[in-house]
Amino acid sequence: MNPNFIELSEIKKIYTMGKTDFLALKGISLSIARGEFIAIMGASGSGKSTLMNIIGCLDNPTTGTYLLDGEDVITNNDKELARIRNKKIGFVFQFFNLLGKQSALDNVMLPLLYSGFLRKNRRKIASEALEMVGLSTKLRNKPSEMSGGEQQRVAIARALVNNPEIICADEPTGNLDSQTSHEIMEILLGLNKKGRTIILVTHEADIAGYAQRIIRMKDGGIVEL
Template sequence: MITLQDIRKVYRNGPLEVEALASVNLTIERGEFVAIMGSSGSGKSTLMNIIGCLDVPTSGKYVLDGEEVHALDEVRLSSVRNRKIGFVFQSFNLLGRQTVLHNVELPMMYGGLNRIKRTQRALELLEKVGLGGRVKHKPTELSGGQRQRVAIARALTMDAPILLADEPTGNLDSKSSEEVMELFKNIHQEGTTIILVTHEPDIAAHAERVLWFGDGKLLRETRKGCAAI
């Protein structure tokens, strides 16, 4: 489903160059649950941005579902992104003045669904993440774990086959983190491919496969039940 070949990303700020990714080769199959670990600055978010079609590599080939996305312009890239990718971020990225319900409805307003269907779908998803009783609240009236569950509901609205989460439990206590991971597990069991960045081994342990990054390179990987390869 996801194939990265010789992916390199160089950031240029004037005369300064930072090589954030150096020749990454990686395949992720449909339905996998993958965790990405590695020290700060090792290129994890850069990789997630490329996989999520938020950014393009400096060089290399990225094939997503048979489509060569590394060379697409911004318009086509955003079309792929809208159809294929749901995002969850460490800082939730919710609209603070809008209700929980409206936050979840929002992506569907760009997706062309009518108002009644949008509300129906948003309520259904909020029920699924255990927030059926909070739909009229504002995000500021919720706990961190509840906010992240709103963000997860929002990421599911377009039925994207891939869910990307960059340190989704980074701002949560351990109980809320476990609740969020339970939710990811359920979503994975329903067939969604999940790729999650984390610094916490306990969180990575939920994944079937762990990729270890260092200095912009894929250093090694481990699979559940297997020794390091």
């Protein structure tokens, strides 16, 4: 049995802009064990977010193979990829991506709309996720009534409601001050200690230091594992 939860082999990603092809990923091979916490670092344009999007099944590579828990995800259609994302992967982004007119509770319940839960069960699961990130008293607050750190906690709670095995966090501290950044990272570290696989994209060395392994990228390739 392959011990690697995530297995990428010779992944290339080509974007076509007009008549020009841009090679964003240049034959990436990478293995990630179940329950590992990795950080992907690199300058802007290094390919780190492109790699994250492929790992998170938000985008397909142009060539190469990607096995997720033994399943060849590249051969899947859009509907099957959506199923994998909803079941296995939670996402946290730099800009929170919350619905401004909805409460924290409603934002966190959104992924559960596609999971077949009754509304009362959705509320219970979302409330528990918000309690897990320390926001049990903010259920009714809208994003405009919350600090940046609180909004990111809501985003993490939203990523957790489907009980995913993988958390993909793309620059989750990019808009936060230093103290709040480390509070958010402690939450992610705690999730990792409970067995979740964490894949973090960051350009900050102190944030990357929370990971068990740092992968450095440059010009679409991995320069250090």
